[in-house]
Amino acid sequence: MTVLEIKDIHKSFGDQEILKGVDIKVEKGDVIAILGPSGSGKTTFLRCINFLTETDSGQMVFDGKTYDMAKMNRKDIAAIRKKTGFVFQNYNLFRNQTALGNVTLGLTTVRRIKKKEAEEIGRSLLEKVGLSDKTDLYPSQLSGGQQQRVAIARALAANPEIIYFDEPTSALDPELIGEVLSVMKRLADAGMTMIVVTHEMDFARNVSNRTIFMENGVIVEEGPSKEFFENPKMERTKEFLRLEDSRGIVK
Amino acid sequence: MTLEEIIQLMLDSFFKILIPGLTRTIPLTILAFSFAMVIAVICSLIEYAKVPVLKEIVRFYVWIIRGTPLLVQLLIGFYGLTSIGVKIAPFTAAVLVFSINEGAYCSETMRGSLESVSYGQFEAGYCCGMNYVQIMRHVVLPQAFRTAFPALGNSLISMLKDTSLVSNITVTEMLFAAQRIAGRTYQYMAMYIEVALIYLAFSTILTKVQKWGEEKLNYYGGA
Numbered sequence A: 001m002t003v004l005e006i007k008d009i010h011k012s013f014g015d016q017e018i019l020k021g022v023d024i025k026v027e028k029g030d031v032i033a034i035l036g037p038s039g040s041g042k043t044t045f046l047r048c049i050n051f052l053t054e055t056d057s058g059q060m061v062f063d064g065k066t067y068d069m070a071k072m073n074r075k076d077i078a079a080i081r082k083k084t085g086f087v088f089q090n091y092n093l094f095r096n097q098t099a100l101g102n103v104t105l106g107l108t109t110v111r112r113i114k115k116k117e118a119e120e121i122g123r124s125l126l127e128k129v130g131l132s133d134k135t136d137l138y139p140s141q142l143s144g145g146q147q148q149r150v151a152i153a154r155a156l157a158a159n160p161e162i163i164y165f166d167e168p169t170s171a172l173d174p175e176l177i178g179e180v181l182s183v184m185k186r187l188a189d190a191g192m193t194m195i196v197v198t199h200e201m202d203f204a205r206n207v208s209n210r211t212i213f214m215e216n217g218v219i220v221e222e223g224p225s226k227e228f229f230e231n232p233k234m235e236r237t238k239e240f241l242r243l244e245d246s247r248g249i250v251k
Numbered sequence B: 001m002t003l004e005e006i007i008q009l010m011l012d013s014f015f016k017i018l019i020p021g022l023t024r025t026i027p028l029t030i031l032a033f034s035f036a037m038v039i040a041v042i043c044s045l046i047e048y049a050k051v052p053v054l055k056e057i058v059r060f061y062v063w064i065i066r067g068t069p070l071l072v073q074l075l076i077g078f079y080g081l082t083s084i085g086v087k088i089a090p091f092t093a094a095v096l097v098f099s100i101n102e103g104a105y106c107s108e109t110m111r112g113s114l115e116s117v118s119y120g121q122f123e124a125g126y127c128c129g130m131n132y133v134q135i136m137r138h139v140v141l142p143q144a145f146r147t148a149f150p151a152l153g154n155s156l157i158s159m160l161k162d163t164s165l166v167s168n169i170t171v172t173e174m175l176f177a178a179q180r181i182a183g184r185t186y187q188y189m190a191m192y193i194e195v196a197l198i199y200l201a202f203s204t205i206l207t208k209v210q211k212w213g214e215e216k217l218n219y220y221g222g223a
Ligand SMILES: Nc1ncnc2c1ncn2[C@@H]1O[C@H](COP(=O)(O)OP(=O)(O)OP(=O)(O)O)[C@@H](O)[C@H]1O
Pocket: A013, A018, A036, A037, A038, A039, A040, A041, A042, A043, A044, A045
């Protein structure tokens, strides 16, 4: 079953075209890794498909409906966002809310679920990300890795069809990356549909089932992750992977 | 007068000064500051959300108030209005002028605090499906209020002291009462020091309350 389809998305900032016609098709349970050098438009792509950034042109098929991405109305955007989750590079937790508050706020305001019930859901989600002992702490009292896991629990709260991750571990100290990746791996194993922009080659290779390599606003190469890593076809992809490999060794 | 007589005078006059403090200074401060908060929240939200036309009006209002002396505003608010036939009680005029004056300053404080909340908080809210109003109410305003709280507390304390200016428009508050006694007894130094001490006591209490409030609000580290 197809969860999400994006067709020919274009986006410019000023006279610079950042996305030059990107297509993507996501099946239920897919974990898609998007790789690419800095500035290639990965973040812009994720932001466009969740309407945090306006799109110049493109089509979206989601939840059985087709949308013209350049002409979205507020109601459609709200409806789509209720069924998607977004995890930011810098977590963006609500600073005035506890870990539990971060997870439940969307439930109580958007879904109008009773506070008590929302808190039950929140607690079980925080338990899922290994934070049942941190429910009452504020973001400023949590480590980066813990904050990002709260952010993942918050994204899960809406019971979304798909979650977008924008470099979820890039802001983390190396020793905290593992705890976030393992939560994501568990989600993937549980069948969650995810698009993950990442520089973590191991995650792309071993957890994602499809990998996309993007550069200069276009998809250079994509394929099943195993094949992508073992047998890249494009020269540019090989070069990129070699570069990332050597970086990994240095690390 | 001997020192003992002066001390006796200060003791005798204590309640004569304190009572106007409790019946005039404190109510004026509480009323005006409450209205000022309402004005400040509305005006700062208008500026923050860049509401066309209204935001120009707010800017004009803030410009006028911040650019003119409070004493002159008080004189306009009472003698000015009275002279053109507007019937207004001195105390009412004082509440009005202080609300408007304090509202302008506090709206600037609030606006600064609102703008200090990062846009990422909005984006996170939108991604949770929340709308603008929900995000403002549950995420942005509480954070802005937390940031603004110390500065608002300082404004309140300044205002309490500034209410002494309303003796100029015949409101019988503490300074007015002290002046009356001083005029009768010629003990200006003693009376002014006494009234200063009572102001000091009031503002010290407020400072304590402010500190306590800050600690209460400090739960998310402020950072
Ligand atoms: N709001 C904006 N205004 C102008 N230019 C922008 C804006 N956002 C992004 N860009 C530009 O778009 C290009 C792509 O940025 P984007 O953040 O999508 O890259 P990325 O692939 O996510 O890179 P990274 O790996 O560094 O996160 C960059 O050249 C960037 O400068």
